[in-house]
Amino acid sequence: MKTYRVGVVGCGGIAWGKHLPAHKRNPHTEVVAFCDIIEERAVNTAKEFGTKDAKTYTDYKEMFKAGGLDIVLVLTPNNMHCPITVAALDAGFHVLCEKPMAMNYAEAKEMLAARDRSGKQLSIGYQNRYRKDALYLKQLADDDFFGEIYYAEALAVRRRGVPTWGVFIDKEKQGGGPLIDIGTHALDLTLFTMNNYEPAYCVGRTFHKLNKQRNTGNAGGDWDVDKFTAEDSAFGFVVMKNGAVIYLKSSWALNIADPTEAITTVCGEKAGADMLHGLRLNTVMNGKQVMIEPDLNGGAILFYEGAGDNPEDLELATFLRAVSGEGKLYVTADQAAVVTRILEGIYESDRTGKPFYFD
Template structure:
């Protein structure tokens, strides 16, 4: 079987952090085209990861015109996901687009329609689903340990952690701040664990309190973890934290919290900022500190706890597998070869984006957002 030929549009942080290393470890893949507005980034990627004849571009349309390319990864700022993904699907390519699917619900809907129109595959880069603790949590839920999950908390909180590379604090390029950037992971994960995508209504608030107020000197003094540099408060124009209350059609509720900057007392470690809490009729679970704590029936203390590979003895059939970045690539390449199914469906990612969009709307207009019974789309009036 011929190798699958893959092109990459956007050669910045996530391309180098996840997509290039992840795809380079897969068999039967030619990483043959690289595009970035900054040509040096495309050239560097082609040199490090490309086939000997890999091509570089600054205009993604030229990359898409190459009929030998089977699939592309869309790794640009959020606002460009829709246009580039639709163009790629129309050009006959399968697409792995980074999260969030799009900056707005309307864009994400157009992407779904393009997928349906072209019959090409479309998936979104929600790799948190592959983390060991989240795989275990999924198995625990699916095996019925929790009973009916009726309440969840989806959390991605940084006390101080505003991304200072790229264009993350520019609303016109990203569509929003921490809610759309990291809240999107927490929400995707929670919907996935609950396997519940039927939303009744959403109420939310986004806060613009600290992003523009803190001067760089002050940022460095407030328990800043040093993971990220100080951000530029003069150009900051997105929210710094947000909360959402999501009511599902079956009565279940998800409370979503996301922040890049918030004055919470606790400082979560760099790897412990994203976690989910699930409450069911038989038991509860949380994934704090990258482990699964499960409280089965009603007990004062968790009855089982797993950390990393200690999971295996307790969950038959569970395999920790490769790192999330290569797991995502492995599943994607299998699907491209016709040997497997997509794991993150565009329909699931669309639901995440429509909820986030509705939270922003709810915050701006100070009212709940319901979803159309027939189309499932948010009702904005």
């Protein structure tokens, strides 16, 4: 595999915490361009993760015009995912864009159209799919261990875990709160495990009940109550065209005892699975109920030869294999667009007070 030249747009938390360390460990990339509207961030990030001659920018259009890139990472707040991704694809670069794909389904469709006209790869940062429990669950589902999955729960419920940095609590810039931020991971994992991308209708409710409180016990400290315009929790019920249902629960702040983060529960005719206390498979054997707890550390789950086993390394390695033509994407933009479509349906149902029908 050749060495790919990478440009980064957005040099904040997810760049430093996930993508750039993975690029540092991967021998097939060099990060040669860094863009952030805060110049100091671009410069500091280039110093830490860039090549010696890495260039820095405050305007992504200038970066794309300068060229010399193979891949662009879009790591900005959600409202910029669509315009930057479309510009990068149109400039002839492959794109890995962070989740959620877009603010709404119309934007997601613009991104798909840009991908199609460019012929480049577009993937979305749903790294939870590469967790060992998620990989094993997907293999079981594809091997028909569960039979037809007709009931699922997509769970991302924090007790007090409001992200207080950046613009996460700003509805205008992010499109919403926990539903679009972490509910998106849980729903993605659920749809992927079910292999069901055909929603019929949904109902949803969002709540702004705790976001004006102070002295909150929040993991990252108190939030700015004046800036917290997104919901603090959101719940949806999705009916798929084949009759299967998904209960989606998401919160950044909820008075609940047992938090969950980006997990799924699936129930089929033959067996079920949950991730509430590690991955558990629930079925009946010889007339008795049994619960199987797979040992995910004993023996490798071979995603493919040569890749490490942490989700961000696997995400990058898989993306590079698709870019090089040696493999296929594991997270397709078409799948991510359906996640965005359903999230929008839940917000719309909340806004109108009625069920939302997808066609």
